[in-house]
Amino acid sequence: MTAAALTGVPALWDALTSEVTAGRRFAGLFGTPRPEGLLLSAHLAGDDGVRTLEAVLPAGAASYPALTPRLGAAFWYEREIHDVFGVVPAGHPRLAPLILPPDEHAAPRHVTGHGMFTIPHGPVRSGVFESIEYLVETPGEDIPHVSLRVFYKHRGIEKRFGQLTAADGVLLAERAEGIASVAHALAYCHAIERIAGVSAPWPAALVRVLHAELERIANHLDVAARLADAAGLAVATARFGWHKERALRLVSRLCGSRFGRGVVVPGGVSALPLLGPAGILDELSQAEKAITADATALMGTASFLDRLRRTGPLRPGRAREHGALGPVGKGSGFTDDARGARPYDAYSALGLPPARPHTGGDALARLRVRWDEVRQSFQLLRQATGELGEAAAAGPLRADLTETHGLTGRAVGWAEAPQGEVLYDAATEAGRITRCRPRSASFHNLVLFHEVFAGDILTDFPFIEASFGLSVAGVAL
Amino acid sequence: MWVLRGLRNGVVTTRWPKRPDPYADNWRGPATVRDPRPTNTDGLDQICPTGAITTETAKTARPNGSVMTASVRLDQGRCILCGHCVAARPDVFAWSAGAAAAALTRGGLVVPLIPETDENLASVRRGLRERTAALRRSVHLRHVDAGSDGTEEWEILALLNPVYDVHRLGIFFTASPRHADVLLVTGAGAKGMTEPLRRTYDAMPHPKVVIAVGTDAVSGGLVSPSYATTGGVGGTAQSVGGRSGDRSPPVVSDPRIHPAVSATPEEGAFSPSSPTPNPEISGFGRGGEADPEISGFGEGVCGGVGESVPEARGVPVDVWLPGSPPSPFGILHALLLALGRLPGGGVSAGRTGREGRTVSEGRER
Numbered sequence: 001m002t003a004a005a006l007t008g009v010p011a012l013w014d015a016l017t018s019e020v021t022a023g024r025r026f027a028g029l030f031g032t033p034r035p036e037g038l039l040l041s042a043h044l045a046g047d048d049g050v051r052t053l054e055a056v057l058p059a060g061a062a063s064y065p066a067l068t069p070r071l072g073a074a075f076w077y078e079r080e081i082h083d084v085f086g087v088v089p090a091g092h093p094r095l096a097p098l099i100l101p102p103d104e105h106a107a108p109r110h111v112t113g114h115g116m117f118t119i120p121h122g123p124v125r126s127g128v129f130e131s132i133e134y135l136v137e138t139p140g141e142d143i144p145h146v147s148l149r150v151f152y153k154h155r156g157i158e159k160r161f162g163q164l165t166a167a168d169g170v171l172l173a174e175r176a177e178g179i180a181s182v183a184h185a186l187a188y189c190h191a192i193e194r195i196a197g198v199s200a201p202w203p204a205a206l207v208r209v210l211h212a213e214l215e216r217i218a219n220h221l222d223v224a225a226r227l228a229d230a231a232g233l234a235v236a237t238a239r240f241g242w243h244k245e246r247a248l249r250l251v252s253r254l255c256g257s258r259f260g261r262g263v264v265v266p267g268g269v270s271a272l273p274l275l276g277p278a279g280i281l282d283e284l285s286q287a288e289k290a291i292t293a294d295a296t297a298l299m300g301t302a303s304f305l306d307r308l309r310r311t312g313p314l315r316p317g318r319a320r321e322h323g324a325l326g327p328v329g330k331g332s333g334f335t336d337d338a339r340g341a342r343p344y345d346a347y348s349a350l351g352l353p354p355a356r357p358h359t360g361g362d363a364l365a366r367l368r369v370r371w372d373e374v375r376q377s378f379q380l381l382r383q384a385t386g387e388l389g390e391a392a393a394a395g396p397l398r399a400d401l402t403e404t405h406g407l408t409g410r411a412v413g414w415a416e417a418p419q420g421e422v423l424y425d426a427a428t429e430a431g432r433i434t435r436c437r438p439r440s441a442s443f444h445n446l447v448l449f450h451e452v453f454a455g456d457i458l459t460d461f462p463f464i465e466a467s468f469g470l471s472v473a474g475v476a477l
Numbered sequence: 478m479w480v481l482r483g484l485r486n487g488v489v490t491t492r493w494p495k496r497p498d499p500y501a502d503n504w505r506g507p508a509t510v511r512d513p514r515p516t517n518t519d520g521l522d523q524i525c526p527t528g529a530i531t532t533e534t535a536k537t538a539r540p541n542g543s544v545m546t547a548s549v550r551l552d553q554g555r556c557i558l559c560g561h562c563v564a565a566r567p568d569v570f571a572w573s574a575g576a577a578a579a580a581l582t583r584g585g586l587v588v589p590l591i592p593e594t595d596e597n598l599a600s601v602r603r604g605l606r607e608r609t610a611a612l613r614r615s616v617h618l619r620h621v622d623a624g625s626d627g628t629e630e631w632e633i634l635a636l637l638n639p640v641y642d643v644h645r646l647g648i649f650f651t652a653s654p655r656h657a658d659v660l661l662v663t664g665a666g667a668k669g670m671t672e673p674l675r676r677t678y679d680a681m682p683h684p685k686v687v688i689a690v691g692t693d694a695v696s697g698g699l700v701s702p703s704y705a706t707t708g709g710v711g712g713t714a715q716s717v718g719g720r721s722g723d724r725s726p727p728v729v730s731d732p733r734i735h736p737a738v739s740a741t742p743e744e745g746a747f748s749p750s751s752p753t754p755n756p757e758i759s760g761f762g763r764g765g766e767a768d769p770e771i772s773g774f775g776e777g778v779c780g781g782v783g784e785s786v787p788e789a790r791g792v793p794v795d796v797w798l799p800g801s802p803p804s805p806f807g808i809l810h811a812l813l814l815a816l817g818r819l820p821g822g823g824v825s826a827g828r829t830g831r832e833g834r835t836v837s838e839g840r841e842r
Contacts, residue, residue: 100705101669123673124621126652128634131622131670152669153624156705163702168526171559172699178626178802222631235479241638242489248635249500256505256572258804259628262560270560297482473627476667 005054009040009064012055016042017070024051025323025336028423028439029067029077031085037061038085043412043423043439045323047341050412050423063088073322076447099476101151110145111137121461123152130472136458143453143461148446154476161436166192166407166428167266169436173424174261177440177474179222182208182215183417184424184438184474185264190344190413191426191436192266198399203391204268205345209384210280211251211260212415213377218247219418219469220327220370221291224298226466227367231304239294243287250275250283268398277389281382288378295371308364312452312464316359324448325441326420327373328468331358331365338416346384353379363467370469373418407431417441419470440474490642493806494813494820501806506573507556507692507799508563510549513589515569518547524562527692527699529555553578554586554695557801576806579688579798579814581605583711586695586797605795608684609816612658614647616816619657619681623674623710624667624700628802629691633661635805648812654680659815661808665693665700666707666791674710678792686815688796690808695797711791 006012020026024044032039037059044051057064066089067074078089079098088095109118122133135147157176161169173188174181186208193199200208225240248258254273255263263269273280298304314324319332329336338344340352353376358365401407410427420441427435445468452464491498508529515521518532529552536543549569551562562570580586581601620633636643637650651657654677662674678687689710692698697708798811813819 123670124654124677128620128630128650129622130625130627130630131664131667131673152673153622153664153667154669154705155624155665155667155700156703157700160700160703164526171526171557175557175626175693175699175801178628179631181628233479235483238639239482241635242486242640245635245638245640248631252804257558258632259802261558261801270564294482297478301479471627472622473625 004052005056007055009055009057012040012042012053013065013067013070015053016044016067019044019051019053020071026071026073027323027421028425028444029074029081030425030437030439031081031087032435032437033085035059038081038087040064040081041425043425045336045338045342045414045421045423049342050414052412052425057087061087063090065090066092068092073444076443097151099151099154101154109137110147113139115139116144123149132472132475134461136461138458141457143456143458146450146453148449150446150472150476152476153472155473157477158435158437161426161433163433165432167401167431169426169433170265173438174259174264176438176477177417177419177422177442177471178259179219179471180215180417180419180422180440180474182211182260182264183415183422184440185261186212186345186415187413187422187424188426188436188438189264189266190415191411191424192401192407192413192428193399194411194413195409195426195428196267196399196401196407198267198401200268200345201395201397201399202346203272203388203395204397204399206384206388206391207269207273207397208264209346209350209380210273210388211254211263213381213384214247214251214254215260216377216418217287217291217374218244218251220374221247223370223466223469224295224367227308227363227463228298228304230462230466231307233298233301233304236294236298236301236304240298243291243294246287250280250287253283254280265398267401268396270397272397273388277385280385284378284381284385291374295374299368299371305364307460307463308367308467309362311363311456311460312467313454314361314448314452316361318448318451319361322448323444324420325444326416326418326469327366327369328445328448329420330355330369332361333357333359336421338414338421342414344415346387347380350380350383350387352376363463366467366469419474420445438474438477440471440477442470442472442474443477446470446475489639490645491640493809498806501576501804501810503574504576504804504806505558506575506578506807507553507558508551508560508570509553509573510551510569510588511567511571512569513550514546514548515566516547518549521549521566521569524565525551525555526559526561527555527557527696529553530562550587550589550591552587552696553799554583554797555692555698556799557692557698576804577810577814578800578803578807579796579811581796581814583695583794583797586799605686605815606817609686611684612816616648616658616812617651617656618648618659618661618812619651619654619677620661620663621670621674621677622663623670623694624664624706625691625693626664626700626802629663629693632802632805633663633690633808636808641805641809643809643812646809646813646818654678655682657681658685659812660685660687660792661690662687662710662792662794663690663694664710665697665703666710668705668707671707671791674792686795687792688798688808688811688815689794690798690800690811691803692799692801695794695799698801707791709791711794 024046027043027045029042038057042053068078069091083098083100119136123131131152133149137145170185173184176184221240221244225237228236251260252258253275314332316333319329319334339347355372407428413424415422423439425437522530522532532549534547537546689695694710701708796811796815800807
């Protein structure tokens, strides 16, 4: 990997901010305990890959100058480092516990005034949701502030990686954020393959694209169903729920799992799809026709659009500054798609079909981005399936990773999940994982939730939440 | 306009369980044991990443001297459906077919079944019947996520889509635990959710039924062992046999971690080398300079968090449903199993044709 080691944390921040000013996107800040101290690794994404800058905070140092005042996107990353390692980023605006459940659950209050009260919304919420607590501060109708507490379902995934072999690690990656199982497995495997210096053979690269795009379609249909449900469109909810069910069933017909689990393995894929290319193409054309018709109808339903327009706005400038990922970023004009900018597997050859730019920044723009992505996905699926028909017979499905047993090194892998770019910083020693830090798009994007309630009221909440389309499992890890 | 769209594709709803459904019957369930007494057991207990497979060697007396016989068991409550065992030893392991994976006892998930006394099973069944008899045809569900990966929520939500349409069976979701009869719990038992889960359970009126949905909820799956989870929602007290005994899993003594990786060198790398935490923030349970074992990650943190959760308490589980995640049909089957509403003994649920099932009375059919 391209890692540059710097002496001293201030020098690291200087280099980092100048890189961001020069146009690279801040993609994550992780801490790693080392004998000499705490290693701080900052990842920067660009068109040539992900670059890593590092510096060591010497053992015994209790604090360091915070990065957050200079780079707001580091807000949650520094809180997580503080949670886990106990070091204090001096000058950080709010060092509340983020991923580790604290002893006391007293609700923080940010807004004071006549009639202000806090609605603790969660962690057990009405409906089938993942556990998260939103503290909605409101005088009754407006929402001047929302606090998030994500630590309830922290599972210790990062530490658990350290007990697994490089080969078994992909199973845990699939369970880091289950609704993006394929993307997490891909990002993990890309890191391992980069350490081993191999890449997936062509048929395997096509199968990977196939599953990644089906996962994207299922996720976007899930968002559409949730938005329709929030608007009280019973038939639309049922229709998109049905389309999503058919997408998951297609995945299960290809591999036995409705979430594409067990397909992606380090070095390639475990098997070819159980359904032949002709069968897949037939299913795809039926699905595309039905989904497109219902999506067109939904985008022509005035009572639905009224609820999304100007709801949960994220300013384009803010999206760029934060490096907002996936549909959240794209809806605000910040387009950074790992499939196009840092292509992997078969994307390098297939290319990413062009998409329309969106700058609205509201829930409507985010939904439009999702429909564009669904269209792109179907195009990629057709291409990949067609190619697979010719490539399937030829060659192995896995690059030889017998070297895995002696696999030692460190690398960064990435993949574009339906939520945005997933990043894995993995280190192995003699075939076993010594450290693996996943960073989901959900973690990077969810912090923006604080900032999108300008002018919105309580009944807009479910629309804004659904339009982000994130998974809490990937946040608290 | 939407009304016409809704009619466009006719009825897409399954008739299951009244009629068989091919998707339910052909579903690939957890791994099962095809040959419980294989001639070669070398390395069998090393295959499974969650330690679900155990082997035993027993001495059998024969007229011409004693013979050593090896036997293999698989705990489906730990199976994450990775397929490693089926790929490595197809002569010993196979996929089970059908969505009916749930069992009324934790021990009922072990194949081949450990013979349980009829009395015990009958009393579990009778106890559940007595509780669910009053629920009849209007049942309300409440779901709590105790550290899932997010897929179980999708599969539970799928019960509301027009294909499964759980309303047709008189089953509804409710927002308040005060109205709930059945608690669906997902996730590996994140310690941060222990109290919210317990409070939700306590808020439900009697009679109440708890279903552990998914391998993570049953045993912690691949996520456990972890400093941040209790290894399933049954709580440590229950899953290691602290509860009334009858529900505790008979085989849990095998190592949770692959022995080949249990002694990890990274313990050194993670060890007492991180910067000393500021005493000011020791309120978060991270300790201070006094404890050199605070490693900044893992055990040190674990101690802190553990203190804030007095005891890893779970909820008493009535139905155990493995799967990573289980299919919506599997969840539906578990629900009807809990409510005693499987028609014809539930044979259409797809357990038919299962290989390696030598004893059948442990599982409700």
